[in-house]
Amino acid sequence: MSRTDWWRSAAIYQVYVRSFADGNGDGTGDLAGVRSRLPYLAELGVDALWFTPWYLSPLADGGYDVADYRTIDPAFGTLAEAEALLAEARELGLRTIVDIVPNHVSDQHPWFKAALAAGPGAPEQELFHFRPPSDEPPNDWVSEFGGVPWSRTEGGQWYLHLFTPEQPDLNWNHPKVREEHEDVLRFWFERGAAGVRIDSAALLVKADGLPDMPGSADAGEHPFHDRPELHGIYRSWRRLADAYGAVLIGEIWLPDAERFARYLRPDELHTAFNFDFLARPWDAAELRASIDLTLAAHAPVGAPATWVLANHDVTRTVTRYGRAEDTGFAFERKRFGVPTDLALGTRRARAAALLTLALPGSVYLYQGEELGLPEAEIPRERIQDPMHARSGGVDPGRDGCRVPLPWRADGDGPSWLPRPEGWERYAAERQAGDPESMLSLYRTALRLRRSFRDAGPLRWLRTDAPHLLAFARALPDGGTVLCAVNLGPSDAALPAHSELLLASGPLTPSGALPQDTAVWLRA
C-alpha cells in the first residue's frame, strides 16, 4: 500500500453499489453489503475499488443525478459507514476511488431548487444554463441520451441538460461551480479516497453563447465536447490531488487518440478510460490496431494505458462477444432480442480477460464480469434506465448489465431488478469451488498478474497465423512473460516457452492453441 504509482498498473474493480450486495435484504445493494463482501474482493486479487455514485440521489439516472455529494444515499447507508468501509478496505489492501459527476447535478440539488425558486435573471440561475422562453429550443444540440437537451421550467424558461431533464448542466464558467467541486474533492480525499473517477469529463465546458453545432465535423471546436478550457480545470484539480497523493481518472469518450492524450499530460489527469478497446469487435486485426493506437497515444505524454472490457453502461462481455454484430458501445442504440451464442461469448470473454490482464497499464473490472454474467433481458415493465423511455421504448437501456450479483445459488432475496431464470449457475458461492469457473480464472489471473504487472513494454511476436495475437514483456529477472490469443479460425502453435502459466480453456491434444483461447507463458 505504500506505492505512490500503484495506479500505473492497478487492477481496479468497479462496484455498482445498488447491485453489488444487499446487506439489509430490502432489494437494493448497500454499503453494509459491500462491507460484508470485502474479503471476497480481497481474495479476488484487485488493488482498488471504484464506487459508482453513492451520494444522495433521486435515482433518475442510477445515481448520476447527485443531490448532495457529502451525504450517502439513505438507501445505501450513512457517511459513517462509508468512512468505515474505506478504512476496512484499506486494511485488506484495497484502495477506494469515488465517482464525481461535475457536468450536472440532480434537479433536486439545493442549487437547482434555489435557481427555480429565484426565477429569471436571479444570480442563483447563473450556476446553470437558463434561456428565456421561446417557441423553439435555444439551439440545435442533441442530448447524449437522444432527443432535445432542453426542458422548460413551469414559467417557460429553458434549461440545458445533456442527459435527462432531471440532470441540469452546471455552468462551468461560474467560479462558484469550480470552487464547489474542488471542495468536494477535498472532502473525499480527506476521508481517505485514493482518487476520483470523473464522470463525462469532456463535457463540462460549453462554448460561450451556446452556439448551434458547426456545419461539418472540422468546422471548428465542438460547442460542448472536448473544449480547450477543460485543461485548465484539470490542471487545477491535479494540483489539489497531488497534495493528497490522489489520482484523477477521466471518463472520456473521444475517438481522436491525440486529443484524448492531451488530458493525460503530466499536469492533468493521471489516466482515462480507454473505450476504443471496448468498442472493437472480437477480431485480431481490430484488437491489435486498438492496442497499438492506445500505446502510441499514451507514450508521448508518459501516461499508462487503461484497459476496459465492460462497465455499467455497456453490454456485458460474454453477450457482446457472443453476437455477430452489436458492439454494445455505450449510448449507441441497442435492440431487444439480438441472437446470442453464450457458450461462444463465454469462451471469448475468458480469452479476453487474459489478453486484457496481460497488457501494460491499469485495468478496470466491472462487477459480475468475474462471474461471467451475460447481459440480462429485463421485462419492459421492470426497466428503470431512462435511456429506455427516452428511446421511445426501442433501446432496452443499460439495466441488463446492472442486475444484482448472484451470490447464492438458492437465491439472494428480492431485488430491484429481477434475477433472470437459471442464474444460480453463475452464483459466486458455486463458482468459488469450481476450478474451471470464470471466478477461478479471474482469481488465478489476478494473482499471477501481480508478479508481472510492472514488467516491461509490450513487444509483438512474429507469428505465422494472422489470427494469433502474441506479445512478450520482459521481466526483471531476465525472463519474459508471453500472452498468446487465438482469434480463429484455425488452431495455432504456441510461441516457444519454458512454462505454461495459465490457459483460458483446454489446449488441443497435440498442445496447440484452439480458436478463442488465450494462454500466458513464461520464456
Ligand code: GLC
Ligand atoms: C456517464 C455514466 C453514465 C451516466 C452519464 C451521465 O457516462 O457512466 O452511467 O448516465 O455519465 O451522468
